[in-house]
Amino acid sequence: MAVNVSIPKGTRDFSPAEMIRRKYIFQTVEDVFRLYGYLPIETPAMENLSTLTGKYGEEGDRLIFKILNSGNYLEGISNEDIQNSSTTKLAARMCEKALRYDLTVPFARYVVQNRNEITFPFKRYQIQPVWRADRPQKGRYREFYQCDVDVIGSNSLLNEVELIQIIDAVFQQLGLNITIKLNNRKILSGIAEVIGESNKIVDIVTAIDKFEKIGKEGVIKELISKEISIDAINKLIGFFDNTFSSENKFDNFKSIVQFSSEVGILGWNEIATIFGYLTNCNIKAKVEFDPTLARGLNYYTGAILEVKANDVAMGSICGGGRYDDLTGIFGLPDVSGVGVSFGADRICDVMNELKLFPENAEISTQLLFTNHGEAEMIYALKALAEIRQAGISSELYPDNAKLKKQFSYADARKIPYVASGGSTEMQENCFTLKNMQTGAMEKKSLQEIIALLKK
């Protein structure tokens, strides 16, 4: 017996029952994407390491799974190199490939590489796994699927609106209550500008992003540790106190950025426009302005959005935003894109927790033929071909096992009907059909069975 078999930390096997559930999510997501006119692409699991590094920040680079070069990966590396170089520098020399960390950067690479074949605006979706060398915990895996929808080559805010419609449609179909949180990078820039700490924007934003989690005191503490001036901190906290005590956060926030920051007001206007369009779209989900929302600062330039499930504690299940110059890094400047990514694994976790999956989703086979021996098997085989021709999913038990065993199999597989054809039935050219739910048995011709199951 083989012992101690296992899979790498943070990865998972999926049983048939789990796969049915996952496919249900992927199918729902994909159907909505297609409905809105997006087309699929796929990119390789691995990219050149240089394509990925530097796109996700220092922290992100550390989380990229690198692939050791084939052959002698130590070629050209001396002992001095090993002693003197940083591990990241060494890794870059020994690994020229890496597993993709997300789908957005490979997409940007794809757009640049295929720019002459692409008609802009380009609306694409991509449903593939990504890998992160993160420490696994609740809702966090080292291999997980992202379902990305992006439109690239259009500045219109209509795209943002469309993505919100897509998010709403997907989660409505899945039966999940969600809140869409909306912010704009320009508003964050505006805030930093107004308090006179523009160059510390990243520190400021990552701190206020934790507002909900660590509270006001925690944020102040973190800002102090980042050497933000007390004066600026007081101003900043003042804004947020003011905002959150207000009935209408969004209107209130306007007064803050309005007078002293051009970028800020630009961001505010963008969100106002989006809210304006949305009133015509019959959106069911709650969409709210959240000035503390930060996310992926490394490339977002405009809208930032995030989706949280209302009824369960879980990190964000969908997120995205606008990036004005993502392809610029690959030599194609001034192409604006906006997109969101659905975290299929987390959505699956949330739906499991809320028991939102349809109960009978794993029923596939409608009818099982029992096996009674050679001649009877052939009798069933003929019927089987005919019944499959009629589009009814059915199977024949492969062994002439005890009937108890064959019926147990049907039961375990949740197969709703079992047909038995023994010598009696063969003489009468029929089958004994058993309804596994009621236990009722009745002799029926093949045509009658087909008619019954076709409904």
Add this chain to the structure above:
RNA sequence: GAGGACGUAGCUCAGCUGGUUAGAGCAUCAGAUUGUGGUUCUGAGGGUCGUGGGUUCGAGCCCCAUUUUCCUCCCCA
């Protein structure tokens, strides 16, 4: 990268202040029932108690190390 908890049968777990042969439920297999599952009854198989060392007359239990999984921070889907 920092911190915390856990690991006993295929699964979920019990196992007293350290004391004889480590238990239960579920699952599996067989029988009760030779053409009928799901309910019921009877029985069986299945364990180097995560791994390595130590303390002890004696360790599933105590100590040390190591590893796994889960959780928190960081960051994110």
